[in-house]
Amino acid sequence: xxxxxxxxxxxxxxxxxxxxxxxxxxxxxxxxxxxxxxxxxxxxxxxxxxxxxxxxxxxxxxxxxxxxxxxxxxxxxxxxxxxxxxxxxxxxxxxxxxxxxxxxxxxxxxxxxxxxxxxxxxxxxxxxxxxxxxxxxxxxxxxxxxxxxxxxxxxxxxxxxxxxxxxxxxxxxxxxxxxxxxxxxxxxxxxxxxxxxxxxxxxxxxxxxxxxxxxxxxxxxxxxxxxxxxxxxxxxxxxxxxxxxxxxxxxxxxxxxxxxxxxxxxxxxxxxxxxxxxxxxxxxxxxxxxxxxxxxxxxxxxxxxxxxxxxxxxxxxxxxxxxxxxxxxxxxxxxxxxxxxxxxxxxxxxxxxxxxxxxxxxxxxxxxxxxxxxxxxxxxxxxxxxxxxxxxxxxxxxxxxxxxxxxxxxxxxxxxxxxxxxxxxxxxxxxxxxxxxxxxxxxxxxxxxxxxxxxxxxxxxxxxxxxxxxxxxxxxxxxxxxxxxxxxxxxxxxxxxxxxxxxxxxxxxxxxxxxxxxxxxxxxxxxxxxxxxxxxxxxxxxxxxxxxxxxxxxxxxxxxxxxxxxxxxxxxxxxxxxxxxxxxxxxx
Amino acid sequence: xxxxxxxxxxxxxxxxxxxxxxxxxxxxxxxxxxxxxxxxxxxxxxxxxxxxxxxxxxxxxxxxxxxxxxxxxxxxxxxxxxxxxxxxxxxxxxxxxxxxxxxxxxxxxxxxxxxxxxxxxxxxxxxxxxxxxxxxxxxxxxxxxxxxxxxxxxxxxxxxxxxxxxxxxxxxxxxxxxxxxxxxxx
Numbered sequence: 001x002x003x004x005x006x007x008x009x010x011x012x013x014x015x016x017x018x019x020x021x022x023x024x025x026x027x028x029x030x031x032x033x034x035x036x037x038x039x040x041x042x043x044x045x046x047x048x049x050x051x052x053x054x055x056x057x058x059x060x061x062x063x064x065x066x067x068x069x070x071x072x073x074x075x076x077x078x079x080x081x082x083x084x085x086x087x088x089x090x091x092x093x094x095x096x097x098x099x100x101x102x103x104x105x106x107x108x109x110x111x112x113x114x115x116x117x118x119x120x121x122x123x124x125x126x127x128x129x130x131x132x133x134x135x136x137x138x139x140x141x142x143x144x145x146x147x148x149x150x151x152x153x154x155x156x157x158x159x160x161x162x163x164x165x166x167x168x169x170x171x172x173x174x175x176x177x178x179x180x181x182x183x184x185x186x187x188x189x190x191x192x193x194x195x196x197x198x199x200x201x202x203x204x205x206x207x208x209x210x211x212x213x214x215x216x217x218x219x220x221x222x223x224x225x226x227x228x229x230x231x232x233x234x235x236x237x238x239x240x241x242x243x244x245x246x247x248x249x250x251x252x253x254x255x256x257x258x259x260x261x262x263x264x265x266x267x268x269x270x271x272x273x274x275x276x277x278x279x280x281x282x283x284x285x286x287x288x289x290x291x292x293x294x295x296x297x298x299x300x301x302x303x304x305x306x307x308x309x310x311x312x313x314x315x316x317x318x319x320x321x322x323x324x325x326x327x328x329x330x331x332x333x334x335x336x337x338x339x340x341x342x343x344x345x346x347x348x349x350x351x352x353x354x355x356x357x358x359x360x361x362x363x364x365x366x367x368x369x370x371x372x373x374x375x376x377x378x379x380x381x382x383x384x385x386x387x388x389x390x391x392x393x394x395x396x397x398x399x400x401x402x403x404x405x406x407x408x409x410x411x412x413x414x415x416x417x418x419x420x421x422x423x424x425x426x427x428x429x430x431x432x433x434x435x436x437x438x439x440x441x442x443x444x445x446x447x448x449x450x451x452x453x454x455x456x457x458x459x460x461x462x463x464x465x466x467x468x469x470x471x472x473x474x475x476x477x478x479x480x481x482x483x484x485x486x487x488x489x490x491x492x493x494x495x496x497x498x499x500x501x502x503x504x505x506x507x508x509x510x511x512x513x514x515x516x517x518x519x520x521x522x523x524x525x526x527x528x529x530x531x532x533x534x535x536x537x538x539x540x541x542x543x544x545x546x547x548x549x550x551x552x553x554x555x556x557x558x559x560x561x562x563x564x565x566x567x568x569x570x571x572x573x574x575x576x577x578x579x580x581x582x583x584x585x586x587x588x
Numbered sequence: 589x590x591x592x593x594x595x596x597x598x599x600x601x602x603x604x605x606x607x608x609x610x611x612x613x614x615x616x617x618x619x620x621x622x623x624x625x626x627x628x629x630x631x632x633x634x635x636x637x638x639x640x641x642x643x644x645x646x647x648x649x650x651x652x653x654x655x656x657x658x659x660x661x662x663x664x665x666x667x668x669x670x671x672x673x674x675x676x677x678x679x680x681x682x683x684x685x686x687x688x689x690x691x692x693x694x695x696x697x698x699x700x701x702x703x704x705x706x707x708x709x710x711x712x713x714x715x716x717x718x719x720x721x722x723x724x725x726x727x728x729x730x731x732x733x734x735x736x737x738x739x740x741x742x743x744x745x746x747x748x749x750x751x752x753x754x755x756x757x758x759x760x761x762x763x764x765x766x767x768x769x770x771x772x773x774x
Contacts, residue, residue, distance in 0.1 A: 124628060129639050133683040136627065153683055188683050313677035316670060 011140040011171040012037035015104065018147040020047055021180045024075050026066060026441055027051070028059040032079025033119060034106025037171040039077075051441060051470055054462035056083050058434035060090020060161075061460070064099045065438030068421045069396055071224060073100040073154050074438065080106045081119030084165070085126060089428060091161045092130040096425025097247060098222055100159035102150050103131075109169035110138050123165045132160030138167065140175035145183045157190030158311040159222055190310060194327030194335060202282070202306050202323055203340045209280035210351030211358075212240045215263065215292075218247030218424070219285015219309060219329050221417045227330035228417045231284065232256070234337050238347050241359055243271035245286050246409055247424040254413030260359070264292045265560050266406040269367035269569060270359055272558075275300050276566035277358070283307040285329045288318040289425070290587075298565030308332045367558045367571055368410055377527050379404060379479045379550045383411035383451070386477060389534050394446045396439045398422065400432040400456030403485035403556045408451040430459030433476060437463060440472035447475070447538060454480040454547075455504060464517040467543040475537050476545045481552045482507060489555045510547035517543075525549035562587035616645065617672050617692040618664050618699060618769045624684040625651045625659040632682055633661055642667060642675050646701075646744070646766040658686065664744075664767050691769050699769040703747045708735040709758030717757045724750045735760070 009017070015038050019027065028051045031039045042050050053059040056078045063074025078087050084105040094101045108117040124136045133153045137146050146164055154162045206212065214235060220227050228251045235242050235258050242252050243263040252259060261268035263275055275281065281303045286292070288307075293299045299319060306323040307315055315324040325332055340346075370380045397412055398421040399405040405422055414420050421439060423431040436450035450457075457478050467474050487502040514521025520540050524533040524547070537544045559570045563586075623629050630649055637644050646664040651657065665675060672690070679688045691697035705726070707717045717736060721728065726740035735758075740750060744767060751762055 125631070128628065128632060129635055134628075157681075187686060190681075311681060313674065313681050315677070317674055317677075320670070 008174040008176055010037065010041075010174055011143050011166065012041045014140070014144050014175070014177050015147065015166070015171070016041040016045060016048065017177055018144045018180075019075065022148070022151045023072075024048055027075045027077050028053055028062045028066070028438065029077030030056050030059060030079065030083060032083050032106060034080035034108060034168050035077060035083075035104075035166075035171075037168065038104070038106070038166075049441075050077075051437075051466065053434070054465050055460065056086035057089050057430065058437075058460050058463040058466065060087050060094065060101065060103065061428075061431050061434035062438030062441070062463075062466075063101050063103075064090065064094050064097075064431075065398060065421050065435030066442045067094075067099050067101060067438075068221075068435075069418050069439040070442045071418060073102055073151060073159075076101060076103040078103065078105050079119065080108055080123065081121045083119075084123040084163075085121055087163075088126060088130055089426075091127055091163065093423055093426040093428045093431060094161035095130050095132065097423065098159050098218060099161065100154040101161035102147075102154050103161060103163040104147075105163060105165050106171075107136065107165045107167040110167045111169070113167065123163070127163045130161075131163045132158075134163040134165065136165045136167075137170055140170050140173040143170060143175070144178040148178070148180050148183045149186055152186050153188055156188060158219075191326060192310070192328035192331045194308065194325040194332035196335060196339075198323060198325045199332060199335045200339055202325065203336060203343060205280050205304060205306065205323070206238060206240075206282075206340060207343070207346040208348055209240075210348055211274075211278045211355045212238075212280040212282065212352075213260075213274045213278040214240055214242040214252075214282050214284060215244075215275060215286055216242060216248045216251055216284045217245040217286025219287075220248055220251040221285075223285065223310075223329040225417060227285075227328075227333060228252070230330060230333035230337060234333060234340075237337075237345065238340075239352055240282075240347075241274055241356070243267070243274060245289065245292060245424070246422060248286060249409060249420045250414030250417045253415040255415055262409050264289075265294070266410065266556055266558065267292075267560075268410070269365050269558050269571065270362035272560065272566040272569060273362050274359055278303045281305045283309075283321070284333070285309060287311075287314045290318070293319060294560045295563055295565045300566070365571070367569075370554075370557075372527075373551065374527060376551045377525065377530060377548060379407050379481070379554055380411055381527060382477075382479060382530060382548050382550060383407050385530050386449070386451070386534055387412050389531060390447060390449070390538065393538075394443075395419065396421070396436075396443060396446055396448045398432040398435040398439060398448070398450045400450070400452040400459075401427045401429045401486075402453045402456055403481075403489065403554075404451055404453040404456075404479045406486075406556045407479075412451075429456035431456075433457060433460050433474070434463045434466075436474040436476070437467050437470075437472045440467075440474050441470065444472075448473075449475045449477050452476055452478045453485055454478050454482065454507060454510075455484045458508075461513075464514075464519065464543065464545070468518050471542070473540075473542050473544075476543070477537070477548065478510065478546060479548050479550045480507075480510070481550050481554070483552055485554075486556070488553075492555070493561070510545050514543075514545035517545075519543040519545065521545050521547065523547040523549070612668050614666055614668060615672060615692070616664060616666050617690055618662065618697065618767060619676065619679070620687075620689045620691055620769060621661040621663065621679055621685060622687040622689075623659050623661060623682075624686070625657040626684055629659070629684050630661070632684065633663075633679065636678055636682065637663075637665070637675075640674075640678065642671065648766040648768055662767055662769050689771070691771055694771060696772045697769050698772055699743050699767050700741050701744050701747055701767050702739070702741045702765045703751070704729070704763045705738045705740070705751060705754055705759060706735060706761040707738065707754050707758050708760050710734060713757045717754060720750070720753050720757075726750065
C-alpha cells in the first residue's frame, strides 16, 4: 500500500477519474459487494451516467449497442463472482464481433483470493479466452495505468472486449493517480498502414478484372465513418458490384447503385452467385466466416482473392488468399484510391458491362419474393412495412438471433454505418433488447427498434425495466410465430419434420407484459391493421412492446444448405426436399 | 464428437472442416515466443493452443530478462503449413507477446533438451548402461549400488534414442525439460 500523500487517492476514486480521463459518459452496470467503493464514487459525481441494468449480460449487450452505434468503447461495471460470470456471454459476443468494450469487475480482497471466498470466482481465468486481454490488478499504484492501457487495447487494431478485475482492498487503498498522457507507451501498436507494393498489385488487378466483386465486412464499420466514405468513393468510381456480410451492412448504402445485398447462408442470390463466379474478389474487413463460405472447397473457385484485414490471423485462416494486405481498412482504402487515381482510373469497361448484364439476370430471379397473404401477416411483409414507414427517419435497428434477424437483414435497408446492431459471430439470442437500450442511451432522440423473435426476446426481457427506469423509448418489434423459427426450419429440412422442442407453450400475453412494465403494448395480427399499428408504435413517446403475430411456418429463403457451395442455393419451399445430406447435417 | 462421426481433421470448434482441403504434410516447428513475464501469460499461450485445437509437443518457459521482465517460451508444435502459419499469427496477436520466431524456417537453429534418467540394475546390465552412457556423453549425477541417475543434454531425438537403449537395461524414470532453442549465428 502506498503512503497517503497530497495527490494520492483511493483506487475507487482513481477508477472514476480514469474513466473521465478516457472521455467515458455512460457506464452500464450492476452493484454488488465487491464494487461498492466504486459505486460510492459514482454517487459523488455527475459527469458519468450509470445505467442500472437488470442482469449483467444485459449490461454487456447494452455496452455493445452503445459502442457499435457510436464508434466509442462501451464501459461495463459488475461485481465479483456471479456479476462477472453473467458477463461472459456478452464478452464472447463482443470478441467474435470485434466490439470495443472495457469491463471492470470487482474481486474479493487480495488476501482472500484463492480461499473460495463469498462471491469469489477466478474471473481472469474464466474470461481469458473470451476477452482480447484481461488484467487482475493487485496494486493500487498500477490501477490507473492498467485502465488506460485497457482502453488502448480495446480500441487499437482489431477492437475487442477487455476486462480489468479489481480486488476490493485495491479499491480502498491509496496511491498516486497516473494520467492518461503519462502512462508509458504500450508496445501493443498494431500496424495500420498496408504494404504499398501489395496495394499497388491490387490496383493492377482492379484495372484488369472482368468480373470483380467487393466483399466487405464489419471491419469497414470498425475502421470508422471515413472508411465507409472511402469505400463508397471507390465502389462508385470503379463501378464494381459490392456485397457485404451481416456485420458490414450500411458501410455501402443499400440504396447505392452497385449494391447486391447481403451474401452468405441467407444472402441474396445475386450476391452469392457473384461471389461464386467472380474473377477478382476483394475482401475488405471480412473474415470468410463459415456462414459466408459454405463448402470451403467449392468457394469461389475461379477467382483471385485479395484480403484486407487488420488482424494477420484472419489471413489464410479459412480461405487461402492470393494477395493479403494487413492494415486498417481506412488507411488501405485511402492508399488504394490514391494509387488507382494516379494511374489513370482504369477499369475493364467491356468486361464489367458483361458482368453487370449477368448480375442483372440473377437479380431478375427476385430471390426475396414470397407469397403474401391477406389473412395472416407474413414476417417479410411486416419488415417491408416497417422499412417503408421508417425510411428516412433517424433510425437504428438491433435484432435478436434467428429467422427474424435474417429477414431484417434482407428487407431493411441501411444507408449509413453504425445503424445496424446484431449478434453475428456468436449468434446470441437475447442480444437485441439490451443492445437497443444501449443504442438509445447514446442517441436519445433517435428511433431505436429491436426487430425480435418472441423466443429470443424472452431471454433478456427483464431489461424492459431498465428501459423504463432510464426513459429509453425503445421499440420492441416482435415477430411472434410461437416457434423457435430457425430451429424449426432446420428440423423441417434436416430432421424429418420432427419438431423437437422448438415450440414454446405458455407464451406471455405481451400486451399485458408491457403494461406490467408500465410501457405500451400493441398487438397486431391482421395485415390490414399493420401500418396503423406500426405508426402507433413509432409515435408513442416511450418504450413499446409490439406483438406482431406472424405466419407460424414461414421459412427463411434464400438458403445455402450446410455443406453446399454458393451456386447450390435453395430459393423456396419446392426445392427443399432431401437437399441436406448426412455430411451437411453434421454442420451447424 | 464421436457420436456425430466427424471425420479426422475436423477442428473441434467449428462445424466446418477447415483442415481437410489443405491436408498436406504434418511438419514439426520450434517457435520462440518472447512475452511479458506477467501473471497468466503462460495460461494465455497454452489456452490458445488447447482452445483452437493445436498440438504442443514440448514447451519450456523461463524469464530470460530479469530487468525487462521478459520470458522466452519455446514451443515445439506440429501441423500443416497452414496451421503453423495460423499458430504464429494467433500467438502474434496476443497482447503480451512481443515477438514470435519460427526457428524451423528462419535459418539453422540449435536445439537442446536436458534429461535425467534413472536406471536400476545389477551385473552386466549395469555395466552396459554405463558403457552406453559414455557413448552418449551422459553424466552420472547419482549412483547407488543398484542404480544410476544419468544426466544428458542433446536434441530430443538423441534423448529418445538413449532412453530407448536404457529401457531393457532397467530404465525406471525419465524427467525431461523440453526443448530450448536459439538460432545459429549472430
